[in-house]
Amino acid sequence: MSRLFALLLLAWSLVRSLVDGLFGRRRGVAQFRLNYAEDRLPPxxxxxxxxxxxxxxxxxxxxxxxxxxxxxxxxxxxxxxxxxxxxxxxxxxxxxxxxxxxxxxxxxxxxxxxxxxxxxxxxxxxxxxx
Structure with a gap:
């Protein structure tokens, strides 16, 4: 069951990233900074x-x-x-x-x-x- 869930999650992430790219919803450096600010990783x-x-x-x-x-x-x-x-x-x-x-x-x-x-x-x- 966990393997199926992992595959579904992976498929959903792929579809979402493709759709986001088509509609210009890429966030780039600003999103990177938000995602990794706590880890103190600059772009x-x-x-x-x-x-x-x-x-x-x-x-x-x-x-x-x-x-x-x-x-x-x-x-x-x-x-x-x-x-x-x-x-x-x-x-x-x-x-x-x-x-x-x-x-x-x-x-x-x-x-x-x-x-x-x-x-x-x-x-x-x-x-x-x-």
């Missing part, structure tokens, strides 16, 4: 989607942490954990607040995969504010 722009693959280039070699940032938090933390979960970007701002652009530039220069740490920091700050 992604086309530019964000181009940037995302670059954010995942860290191979955890630790070279960016060798000269270590004066703030005590390594750049590898930014690349591997602070930038991974959008709902937690407000927490990532704490470690970013203690990190200067010059420190990130220095760490970027050491990175063998050229992870754009400054762009990651800008991305995290922008999404934390939205």
């Amino acid at each position: 992604m722009t086309a530019e964000d989607r181009v940037l995302l693959p670059l954010l995942s280039g860290c191979i955890a070699c630790g070279l960016c942490d060798v000269g270590s940032l004066k703030s005590g938090t390594g750049a590898m933390q930014l690349a591997l954990s602070d930038s991974r979960s959008m709902p937690d970007y407000d927490a990532a701002l704490v470690s970013l607040a203690a990190t200067s652009e010059a420190e990130l530039l220095e760490a970027e220069a050491l990175c063998p995969t050229r992870v754009p740490l400054r762009r990651i920091a800008q991305f995290v700050r922008a999404k934390a504010r939205s």
